[in-house]
Amino acid sequence: MSKPHLRLSGVHRHYGEGERLVRVLEAADLTVESGELVALVAPSGAGKSTLLHLCGLLESPQSGEIEIVGQPTSRLGDRARTQLRRSTVGYVYQFHHLLPEFTALENVVMPQLIAGVEQKAAEARAMELLDLLGVAPRASHRPAELSGGEQQRIAIARAAANHPRVILADEPTGNLDPETSDLVFEALKDLIKNEGAAALIATHNHDLARRADRIVTLKGGLVVPHTL
Numbered sequence: 001m002s003k004p005h006l007r008l009s010g011v012h013r014h015y016g017e018g019e020r021l022v023r024v025l026e027a028a029d030l031t032v033e034s035g036e037l038v039a040l041v042a043p044s045g046a047g048k049s050t051l052l053h054l055c056g057l058l059e060s061p062q063s064g065e066i067e068i069v070g071q072p073t074s075r076l077g078d079r080a081r082t083q084l085r086r087s088t089v090g091y092v093y094q095f096h097h098l099l100p101e102f103t104a105l106e107n108v109v110m111p112q113l114i115a116g117v118e119q120k121a122a123e124a125r126a127m128e129l130l131d132l133l134g135v136a137p138r139a140s141h142r143p144a145e146l147s148g149g150e151q152q153r154i155a156i157a158r159a160a161a162n163h164p165r166v167i168l169a170d171e172p173t174g175n176l177d178p179e180t181s182d183l184v185f186e187a188l189k190d191l192i193k194n195e196g197a198a199a200l201i202a203t204h205n206h207d208l209a210r211r212a213d214r215i216v217t218l219k220g221g222l223v224v225p226h227t228l
């Protein structure tokens with residue numbers, strides 16, 4: 001069998017020391033397979049952002065191993081981590097962070113040019129994603145000319161532009177009304193299935209979490225299965 005796209009084993013992450021010590025993760029394990037969408041539901045302060053940052057190689061654990069597409073990361077230097085993150089991880093945030101002076105298409109083309117993809121191929125990939133997410137007719141619009149749901153779908157297309165094997169999303173619908181949240185979540189789900197990426201999505205929206213393949217929460221420093 002092929003290696004899981006994302007695997008955490010025995011991960012410890014704490015902040016501060018002495019009286020200010022906050023133990024967030026203690027020997028946490030998590031595996032997400034290709035094409036699997038896992039919802040992360042936990043109270044404020046439980047460690048959702050910490051877990052996503054660790055999975056996205058934006059933070060390092062004090063101990064334990066994080067493997068991305070079978071590649072252990074604990075011994076990588078800064079440059080190799082950054083390189084692996086750029087080539088394998090896509091991040092979607094609560095707020096879209098699109099570049100305001102560029103069109104929707106250009107926002108999706110940009111990360112590909114940075115990764116060395118040729119302009120024509122980058123544009124073709126961007127159009128393919130905008131089409132998949134149902135926002136192709138808005139390709140030449142600037143972010144300010146788009147609705148919140150459209151902006152967020154462009155941000156998802158941007159995160160997926162370089163074929164990430166792992167997609168991480170921190171409250172991707174937190175800023176949207178319920179109907180638009182539904183639309184954006186379904187678009188994200190279609191994308192994950194279509195691209196065979198492994199996805200971990202933190203959300204407070206229980207209706208959406210129930211539509212994931214599996215729900216996990218954080219308890220006693222562990223990642224554990226959850227039902228809503």
Ligand SMILES: Nc1ncnc2c1ncn2[C@@H]1O[C@H](COP(=O)(O)OP(=O)(O)OP(=O)(O)O)[C@@H](O)[C@H]1O
Binds near residue numbers: 015042043045049051
């Ligand atoms: N850089 C840091 N320094 C010290 N403590 C931190 C740091 N980052 C996070 N923490 C602590 O770790 C715990 C988990 O924080 P985290 O942001 O991961 O929670 P969260 O579940 O994402 O919360 P929310 O839903 O409110 O965004 C919190 O108690 C927080 O105070």
